[in-house]
Amino acid sequence: MKTKIKINLNILFVLMICLIFVEAVFAEDCDEYIKEAEEYLEVNDSASAAVSYDNSGLCYYNKGDYDTALTHFKKAIDHSLDAGDYASAGVSYDNTGMCYYKKKDHYTALDYFFKAIEHSLKAGDYKMASISYDNAGLCYYNEKFYYKAPEYFEKAIEYSLMVDYYKMAGVAYDDAGLCYYNTKEYDTALEYFNKSAEYSLKAEEYKMAGVAYDNAGMCYYMKKEYDEALEYFNKSVEYSLEVKDYNTTGAAYENAGASYYYKNDCYNAVKYWKLAIDVLLTQGANISYIEKNIENCNQSNLIEPEINLAEETEKKEELDEAPETTEEIEDEKSETEKIEMEKSEAEQSENIGEIPAPFATAGIIIAVLILILLILLVFMVLKSRR
Numbered sequence: 001m002k003t004k005i006k007i008n009l010n011i012l013f014v015l016m017i018c019l020i021f022v023e024a025v026f027a028e029d030c031d032e033y034i035k036e037a038e039e040y041l042e043v044n045d046s047a048s049a050a051v052s053y054d055n056s057g058l059c060y061y062n063k064g065d066y067d068t069a070l071t072h073f074k075k076a077i078d079h080s081l082d083a084g085d086y087a088s089a090g091v092s093y094d095n096t097g098m099c100y101y102k103k104k105d106h107y108t109a110l111d112y113f114f115k116a117i118e119h120s121l122k123a124g125d126y127k128m129a130s131i132s133y134d135n136a137g138l139c140y141y142n143e144k145f146y147y148k149a150p151e152y153f154e155k156a157i158e159y160s161l162m163v164d165y166y167k168m169a170g171v172a173y174d175d176a177g178l179c180y181y182n183t184k185e186y187d188t189a190l191e192y193f194n195k196s197a198e199y200s201l202k203a204e205e206y207k208m209a210g211v212a213y214d215n216a217g218m219c220y221y222m223k224k225e226y227d228e229a230l231e232y233f234n235k236s237v238e239y240s241l242e243v244k245d246y247n248t249t250g251a252a253y254e255n256a257g258a259s260y261y262y263k264n265d266c267y268n269a270v271k272y273w274k275l276a277i278d279v280l281l282t283q284g285a286n287i288s289y290i291e292k293n294i295e296n297c298n299q300s301n302l303i304e305p306e307i308n309l310a311e312e313t314e315k316k317e318e319l320d321e322a323p324e325t326t327e328e329i330e331d332e333k334s335e336t337e338k339i340e341m342e343k344s345e346a347e348q349s350e351n352i353g354e355i356p357a358p359f360a361t362a363g364i365i366i367a368v369l370i371l372i373l374l375i376l377l378v379f380m381v382l383k384s385r386r
Helices: 002-042 046-062 066-082 086-102 106-122 126-142 149-162 166-182 186-202 206-222 226-242 246-262 266-281 288-299 326-346 357-384
Strands: none
Touching: 002 046, 002 066, 046 066, 046 086, 066 086, 086 106, 086 126, 106 126, 126 149, 126 166, 149 166, 166 186, 166 206, 186 206, 206 226, 206 246, 226 246, 246 266, 246 288, 266 288
């Protein structure tokens, strides 16, 4: 018994040391960029200092420390402007905007996205300009300006296609489609979701394609064209499974089940809802309402199902348009929450710079530490048995 206690204490000690070291590795990465920036400034290399400050900002951004990240991105802006590096300034303005976006200060974020657009266009960096236009559109979208946001998504599409940046085009087409979905212009939304799927597949972005196909299916669902909806939900399942995007897979199975329900086909409705449960349980999602759908379907076709991942997502509301009955209110609410769930999965796909290489290196160090820890544990266990 004493030996076992000793082993446990040793394990705890090793774990504590590893955790402290891991935290130090991540903190050191951020500090390293700051040191680099200071060294560049000593030799009056403002352009390189700007890049280092931007990288330190990204380091803190990825840790969720947006306030500290802001101070570094703003330093990056100052030094890139001193060096006349408008492309770098555009990136840092955009990253600053993303910090405010994450803090849900959309109007301040807009100011920085507009600055990012201005400087990116001045530098001829149309790729970065397309990203910032899309981010500006997202700010308007989140403030429910569904008629204003498409103007910026269209600009994002325009500039992304100028440089064959199909990944961003796919995202922006989907974003615009969501605006039209929220204003109940389902035919127009369909055109944009189909374009999103087209360009996402061209860029081999199967996750985004899966989202776009599911959103297109939701348009047909709202139009009560359930056979067409099923076709798109099945495409969504196909592409989302390919990249293991199980949240979208589960949503598509769920919506396919609802489509079968309204076709008075409870057998297939239950079949797809059970598939949704199997997938969503792996993601720790709440599936109680799907189980209720199955129970309702087995009891009677007269009870409308509750659909989608309402409890699992941050919701955005539709434009105020009062339905006629309480049942319609719940039905419209659930449909909106579904489409917004897909939005929340996709909207940040291209909104922040790449993780700096040294930061990624920290992940390798952590993996090595875990391997060392396992070796130590095996060694201690073997030693205790002697």
